[in-house]
Amino acid sequence: MTFASASFLFAFLPIVLFTYYGIPIRARNVFLLGSSLVFYTLAEPNYIYILILTTIFNFISGIVIEKSCINDFKYKVVFLIVPIIINLIILIYFKDILQTIFGIDQTPVTPVPPLIITTTKILIPIGISYYILMVISYLIDIYQNRIIAETNFINFSLYILLFPKIIAGPITKYGDMKKSLENRIVYVDNLTIGVEYFIFGLFKKVILSNNITLLWESVYALEFTSIPFATAWLGAIAFSFTLYFDMSGYSDMAIGIGKMFGFNLPNNFNYPYIATNVTEFFKRWHMTLLSWFDNYIFIPLNTNQFLIKYTKLKTILCTMFTWVVIGIWHGVTAGSVSNFGGVTFNINFILFGLYFGSIISLEMYIREINFEKIILFKKFKLKIHKIVKHIYTIVIVTFGFVLLDPTNLIKLNELVKSMLFLNNNEFANTQTIHLLLSNIVILILCVLCSTDIIKKTNQKYSQSSKKLFPIIKYITTFAIFFISLCYLV
Amino acid sequence: MKNLTVITFFAILFFMSYLTFSTPSNGFSELQNRYLHPPPKVTLQSIKDKTFIADYDKFISDHLIYVDELLKCKAKIELFIGKDRINNIYVNENMLLEDINQNSQNDTDYKISAINYFADIYKDVLQTNIMLVPTAIEIYENELPQYTTKFDQLEYINYIYSNLSNSSTNLANPQLISNSASYLYYKTDTNLTSYGSYVLYTALSKELGYKPMAVDRFNIEYASHNFLGNLHSRILYGEHLQDSISLYHYSGDNPIQDVLNYGSSGIKNNNSIFFREFINTKNQNNVFLGERDAICRVRGTNKNGKKLLIFCDETANSLMQFLPLHYEEIALVDLNSLQNTIFNEIDVFDYDQVLFLYDLNYFMNELIITLQFL
Numbered sequence: 001m002t003f004a005s006a007s008f009l010f011a012f013l014p015i016v017l018f019t020y021y022g023i024p025i026r027a028r029n030v031f032l033l034g035s036s037l038v039f040y041t042l043a044e045p046n047y048i049y050i051l052i053l054t055t056i057f058n059f060i061s062g063i064v065i066e067k068s069c070i071n072d073f074k075y076k077v078v079f080l081i082v083p084i085i086i087n088l089i090i091l092i093y094f095k096d097i098l099q100t101i102f103g104i105d106q107t108p109v110t111p112v113p114p115l116i117i118t119t120t121k122i123l124i125p126i127g128i129s130y131y132i133l134m135v136i137s138y139l140i141d142i143y144q145n146r147i148i149a150e151t152n153f154i155n156f157s158l159y160i161l162l163f164p165k166i167i168a169g170p171i172t173k174y175g176d177m178k179k180s181l182e183n184r185i186v187y188v189d190n191l192t193i194g195v196e197y198f199i200f201g202l203f204k205k206v207i208l209s210n211n212i213t214l215l216w217e218s219v220y221a222l223e224f225t226s227i228p229f230a231t232a233w234l235g236a237i238a239f240s241f242t243l244y245f246d247m248s249g250y251s252d253m254a255i256g257i258g259k260m261f262g263f264n265l266p267n268n269f270n271y272p273y274i275a276t277n278v279t280e281f282f283k284r285w286h287m288t289l290l291s292w293f294d295n296y297i298f299i300p301l302n303t304n305q306f307l308i309k310y311t312k313l314k315t316i317l318c319t320m321f322t323w324v325v326i327g328i329w330h331g332v333t334a335g336s337v338s339n340f341g342g343v344t345f346n347i348n349f350i351l352f353g354l355y356f357g358s359i360i361s362l363e364m365y366i367r368e369i370n371f372e373k374i375i376l377f378k379k380f381k382l383k384i385h386k387i388v389k390h391i392y393t394i395v396i397v398t399f400g401f402v403l404l405d406p407t408n409l410i411k412l413n414e415l416v417k418s419m420l421f422l423n424n425n426e427f428a429n430t431q432t433i434h435l436l437l438s439n440i441v442i443l444i445l446c447v448l449c450s451t452d453i454i455k456k457t458n459q460k461y462s463q464s465s466k467k468l469f470p471i472i473k474y475i476t477t478f479a480i481f482f483i484s485l486c487y488l489v
Numbered sequence: 490m491k492n493l494t495v496i497t498f499f500a501i502l503f504f505m506s507y508l509t510f511s512t513p514s515n516g517f518s519e520l521q522n523r524y525l526h527p528p529p530k531v532t533l534q535s536i537k538d539k540t541f542i543a544d545y546d547k548f549i550s551d552h553l554i555y556v557d558e559l560l561k562c563k564a565k566i567e568l569f570i571g572k573d574r575i576n577n578i579y580v581n582e583n584m585l586l587e588d589i590n591q592n593s594q595n596d597t598d599y600k601i602s603a604i605n606y607f608a609d610i611y612k613d614v615l616q617t618n619i620m621l622v623p624t625a626i627e628i629y630e631n632e633l634p635q636y637t638t639k640f641d642q643l644e645y646i647n648y649i650y651s652n653l654s655n656s657s658t659n660l661a662n663p664q665l666i667s668n669s670a671s672y673l674y675y676k677t678d679t680n681l682t683s684y685g686s687y688v689l690y691t692a693l694s695k696e697l698g699y700k701p702m703a704v705d706r707f708n709i710e711y712a713s714h715n716f717l718g719n720l721h722s723r724i725l726y727g728e729h730l731q732d733s734i735s736l737y738h739y740s741g742d743n744p745i746q747d748v749l750n751y752g753s754s755g756i757k758n759n760n761s762i763f764f765r766e767f768i769n770t771k772n773q774n775n776v777f778l779g780e781r782d783a784i785c786r787v788r789g790t791n792k793n794g795k796k797l798l799i800f801c802d803e804t805a806n807s808l809m810q811f812l813p814l815h816y817e818e819i820a821l822v823d824l825n826s827l828q829n830t831i832f833n834e835i836d837v838f839d840y841d842q843v844l845f846l847y848d849l850n851y852f853m854n855e856l857i858i859t860l861q862f863l
Binding site (some may be wrong): 001005007009010012013017018043044045048064152176190191192195196199211212221430431434437439440441442445447474477478481482485486487488489 | 549562574636
């Protein structure tokens with residue numbers, strides 16, 4: 001069951017919502033926890049017991065870490081490291097654990113040329129990658145005295161398993177959710193924002209993501225050895241939009257549903273496509289996830305005095321390492337939002353990490369260069385126009401994202417060659433024109449919705465036309481909802 | 490207005506859910522011309538293998554209140570945003586054209602070897618013929634949107650034919666193309682019209698060895714002008730493209746003695762190939778042979794002793810307006826629904842000729858050849 005399905009919208013959500021508001025406040029957390037377990041069981045029935053066991057394990061670990069810190073136990077770090085390692089083992093070696101213990105079979109993998117990249121099939125239960133990151137942050141925050149360990153098992157379990165965010169985030173810190181878990185009031189304003197978030201998220205997922213992915217599939221079905229340059233880029237742009245609208249649509253729906261139950265889940269995407277450099281792009285992309293990697297991997301590594309002392313080199317190495325981890329994480333998660341169940345893991349996700357790690361490191365140094373001092377720039381009073389910066393960002397990001405396509409490495413190799421004009425294919429052909437023309441409206445919609453144009457227009461007219469604007473907004477919201485409903489059947 | 494947004498959203502959720510579950514359904518969608526997904530049974534196994542939630546989702550999608558209206562809107566939205574292909578069907582002002590996906594090489598090779606296996610076994614006692622009929626998209630290529638590329642059906646048919654042994658092959662493409670200005674395929678259905686079938690009938694004559702009757706020897710009855718076929722059912726678009734169904738009656742003596750349908754519920758007998766009761770249903774094309782069972786035997790009044798066995802899909806149904814003029818008996822066998830219990834009703838040695846007659850899309854993507862039935 002996904003949020004963008006008829007069974008969720010017309011069975012699960014109404015039942016849970018109406019029951020939730022019909023029962024006493026003190027019973028609501030237990031009810032939400034039960035609903036979340038039912039939701040997860042319907043999405044990933046085979047792994048629910050692992051989720052329950054690890055939740056109990058992490059609940060106890062949190063209390064043990066806190067006790068060891070209070071008593072200033074000499075080897076208190078062991079109580080932190082052991083549960084983190086166990087959690088990571090669950091994340092990284094889930095396939096092997098399952099195979100060993102439960103005998104779950106793997107799908108055979110097509111062999112690929114040895115020089116390219118090797119392929120391994122990993123079965124990651126849906127949501128577990130988000131789940132693990134949340135519990136690790138919870139344990140570290142207790143160890144670092146940022147939060148107090150939760151002693152109410154229901155509240156702790158709800159923090160981890162709350163159904164709007166269990167599948168694809170946003171990743172929340174316990175400290176940010178503690179108050180809402182203990183006591184929350186739902187205001188109409190918040191509920192309205194929640195409904196709007198949900199409807200727009202649904203629109204992003206079922207209209208934009210699902211339609212633009214058809215363009216990517218059309219390109220993907222072509223013979224890549226002869227694919228024209230423009231078609232390859234059209235496909236790559238479609239894939240990049242698919243990723244964005246799939247993930248941000250799902251995040252928006254999660255935030256919206258959270259608000260319907262009184263939780264304020266953090267915003268996850270802040271129009272990354274308006275960024276003027278790659279570093280900024282990723283400050284706006286999957287913000288809760290990337291700030292997790294920043295807080296729990298990059299900063300501790302970069303500020304650790306035991307590592308290399310030369311700061312610049314150290315920063316580069318830490319950036320590269322963090323991005324390789326991000327690449328691996330994206331790899332095991334890519335596609336799991338829409339395709340429940342197993343995900344093919346390829347080594348190209350490491351290439352993804354190295355690629356963006358290098359770009360971001362490079363940008364760090366370019367920012368230090370004072371262009372005003374360069375003779376050419378000084379002489380002709382040159383400035384790099386914002387549009388050029390946008391184009392640079394989109395080209396670099398679009399190219400990098402195709403590395404995340406996990407299905408066929410040989411095709412990926414050919415696609416990259418076409419995108420770089422390395423295989424002497426033509427620039428475009430009649431098929432390119434057909435693909436472009438038959439998807440032009442959806443492409444324009446994707447461009448519009450990936451920028452803040454609509455948001456700015458909203459803000460402008462909400463001030464200037466206070467009576468008419470709410471009516472227009474109301475009609476637009478439900479028109480979008482109606483269109484999205486058409487795509488659920 | 491904020492209150493109204495919340496109230497409207499919750500009201501939509503509540504009333505659509507309530508009406509969906511409280512409105513009785515007969516389990517069949519007349520408009521979509523298909524059985525709706527039944528409510529799934531909750532079992533531990535179905536939850537574990539995720540079939541429960543998948544089936545439940547299909548069940549709700551199928552039974553959702555106003556589902557037909559939502560589907561119609563979806564088709565209109567798709568066209569509005571510039572798409573020319575919905576659900577694998579090209580939509581234009583004149584007709585709906587189904588795009589076809591190529592099957593795997595292994596599947597093609599298996600089907601070739603199965604037909605060769607059959608032809609080889611019976612090569613001394615009967616003549617094996619094959620005709621793969623191109624779909625409308627091949628004949629009406631000019632109706633496709635500009636810059637569209639499509640699968641080359643002629644090349645595929647030639648590949649199949651060149652790999653067959655002990656069989657006579659019949660290529661329908663040239664005759665269909667030369668008659669393409671005529672009404673050969675329905676605009677909203679994948680089947681050939683009666684005239685399209687007549688063209689096939691003439692195309693088959695050389696290899697099957699009969700002299701086709703001239704078209705003016707038939708009286709044409711227009712049974713319907715409001716037929717919306719299976720392509721319309723799939724996308725619920727194209728009401729303005731309503732088709733006509735014509736029935737061809739031989740001007741001489743009635744060539745049909747009776748039609749016997751051998752299904753799992755026994756043998757049903759009819760004295761005509763036309764099942765007129767279907768004219769008033771959504772699936773009007775069933776007027777030819779009705780809801781044909783796994784085996785259908787058409788017995789003619791022509792007592793020339795010639796018998797023809799046809800392994801076929803629906804393509805053969807409307808062809809029965811013409812072929813019985815030349816045969817004493819024609820048996821139509823649907824390999825996909827053939828079961829052991831009725832398999833014995835057919836003895837291949839009773840027949841003089843065998844014809845494999847399939848629409849190319851059906852042959853590639855739906856036909857299941859079980860060797861034990863050959």
